[in-house]
Amino acid sequence: MSWLRFFRRANWDQERVEEIDSYVQIETDENLARGMTAEAARAAAQRKFGNRTQIREEIYRMNTMAVLDSLAKDARHGLRSLRHNPTFTVVALLTLAIGIGANTAVFSVINGVLLNPLRYPKPEQLVALRQLAPGAAGLASFSDGLMLSPSMYFTYSEQNQSFQSLGVWSPGTANVTGLGEPEQVRGIAVSDGVLQALAVPPAAGRWLSPADQVPRGPERVMLSYGYWQRHFGGARSAVGRNLTVDSRPREIVGVMPREFRFLNQDFDLIMPLAFDRSRAILAGFGFQGIARLKPGVPIARANADLARLVPVWMDSWTNGPGTNGKVYATWKITPAIRSLKEEMVGNVSDVLWVVMATIGLVMLIACANVTNLLLVRAEVRQQELALRSALGASRGRIAGALLVESLMLGVMGGVLGMGLAGVGVRLLLAIGPAALPRLGEISIDSRTFAFALMLSVLSGLIFGSIPALKYAGTRISEILRSAGRTASTSRQRHRVRNLLVIAQVAMALVLLVSAGLMIRTFRALRTVDPGFTHADHLQTMRIAIPASLIAKPEQAFRIQNEITDKVSAIPGVSSAGFASDMPMEGYGSMWDEIYAQDHTYPPGEIPPLRYYKYVSPGFFHAAGTRMIAGRDLTWAEVYNRRQLVLLSENLARELWGTASAAVGKHIREFTFSPWWEVVGVVQDVAENGVDAKAPEIVYWPPMMENMFGPGPLDVRRAVTFVVRSDRAGTEAFLNQVRQAVWSVNASLPVATVRTMQEVYDQSLARTSFTLIMLAIAGAMALLLGIIGIYGVISYGVSQRRREIGIRLALGSPLGTLQQMFVRHALLLTGIGMAVGFGAALGLTRLMTSLLFGVSPLDPVTYGAVPVVLAGAAVLASYLPARRAAAVDPVETLRAE
């Protein structure tokens, strides 16, 4: 039997009919010739031939594939019946489309961020060189572990046996002049080995080579594709030209391709680090390591390899005369290499999986709702089904037909859902955490497509199989019986629907509890004092003064002072100042050994490392950071290089018990530097976000003597200015600020202009993203749950009209009847909530890492959610129950 004939079987049948006709004709002719009457001749011929239809059917079946045939028929029938019930179809399709769309959107994010391999050649070989240093007190709160120092880079890259290439890098900013307005650009400084490890060939020109890494050698730079397009229009001739970076010419040697991302960093320029080997010391742990493993080398072996090199590194380098490099042995430096993907994705995976799980639950609730709809519809169609069964359709055939119909519903919902997913992805990216890694790699690809298709078919099977199993076996006798007066519907029929509502309520409870916990977390975070006030009135901006522009450090500091004064003079500005960085900005942290004068330290042991910053006089006043004890510095004290310092309250308490006791005490960094007097103590500041513990901080003045003796003064050249004004954020105000800066020096770019509120919101982005997603999921679950309860009760009311009528006629008060229905809904909700509590107790534990200041068993949330759900249940059941009042007992009785 050929496919061709299968599709042409109607033609074939037509030909058979003609052939049979021809037989009958010939036979009739012969019968006539034998002298029969016309009528008898024809009848005899028919008789001789036998059962015409049966013969045709037999041949037709020879040409057909029964399953395909009935499938096509079922599909046609299904489409027709869906068209005839537009309300049902639209509601079901919308529910499915939203469910499938939301799931597909979230999946596409998970797929792009977590599942897809990184877009580098052989990405599985790429690793981030993380190290732990459990022995270095203070470092324990380092989220990044211990970064690498230049000397470590030299030892590791030259003596390892596990890597094809190894390098270190560090993000930063640079000022580009000579291309229109001065511009601060994002740069990445790389050592040799970084580009080789990433192994992405340049789009034009060449990579930075080892020859470009020679200190005081020729200065070179690579461009990002975007920067190349913006400033050189993508011209190949850009390669070889000079770019003025930090007031020095650098030759452009190459351009990276458009799809190239430097891990999670946005960048404009790639510049060589050009470490000076002769000046490298043990310390300076400020660089991130990246490497490409040799083929087949597991991470454990690479770890062992580097662990072997740590003592080699300590023996090979020194921190200068009079220091003992062996102190680092007490730090217990341990390599903890991670795959680059893990490094890039980080803790986002927790958030994404929680979101996926919640959206998946919403999908299940949606499926439960569609099942309910289908059940009601199947009930209505019982007569049709019974008729089909009476006409000889087998149980399997009817079940198949119902299933095909649900599958079509599922697939159509899926197609609509794919459309919604496109919108959903854009929405997700818009509200997603700004730091969501691999953002540019999220798209709807073939795997996402397969996911949506699978989800559609699976959901079709799930919600289709229940009615199919239940109603395929309907017997005609049952229908005839129930069409009569003994019509109270069987309990058994309600059971499935009740179970579905219970499941819905249980899942809704889980989602609402999760959403509630996130709301509580958010509120808890908002109540944390971040260490600054009225963030929306705090304008911040980053200004860097390169040494190539202003050589003398003291001159640079004077310019910073002048900018502060000019900005303060703008109308509406109440105060201004600057600091090495603002809280939550994440410009990387600096840590130092801090000794207190009246404390004793065992010989050979290093005191805890402390986080330190540089702040200008007036900075704390402008930021709104409270002075706990003592006083702020004055500009004169800074210019006179008085050795005065401020501390955070927690550090003061740790060292001397109270804040006020700290004032007048002395500290120093390293053993060879002079003692500094503590003049003030300020409140703790949530440097790493309000959900992290406020670190102990030392605040140095912005200009200091060179720690290593006579030499240039120590000045922060890149600082964040902070300006307090009601007009912060407005365009007019920003123009005035820029003019003020440029009136001091016109070559200074003003970068990263934003209000502190934006910085603060961004630090909460992960929490608010999770909150929004869970709130959406919770709201959807609640809505779907209400619809589910409403549907069941309202159907119950319509099925029991007769019973209601009789009860009314017998004198039962209406209120009692309505209560009966509400009680039924509350019973279902109660059981559902009990089940949901069990599930929530287990599931919310998985959220612990996302919570702050609230237990996963938070009594407030667990108390409030059932109240909300019960209220919703009462509402959802009271509305249809009121319809019982519309029952006219006389009418009902007459119908009897």
Next chain:
Amino acid sequence: MLNLMPRRESPLQSEFLQGTLDMLVLQSLVLGPAHGHTIAHAIERGSEEVLQVEHGSLYPALHRLEDRGWIASFWGTSENNRKAKYYRLTPAGRKQLLAQTTRWEQVVQAIGRILKPVSEKPR
């Protein structure tokens, strides 16, 4: 492959009889092309009315044989000027007929050998 057999058994459904009917149809076409009506009557007459079949049941057999490529069909005009579908034997059909006839004779002989002693034995 799916089961293409109809559920209801037609008179000549069993495999053995089906094979026999195929053979008879092929045999009736040895002398030249013929249409369904002729074939039906030829089989009936040839067996001296021993094989009484509903003529209709011939057509599924014709369809099956054509499907296997043993016979081919064309539309023509009957002796009394009626439009009729003619069937003719293909080379493959001729080979099949020979093979089936040989096999049939073997079976008949074998059955004959088994039955003979019984029938010849005097009571």
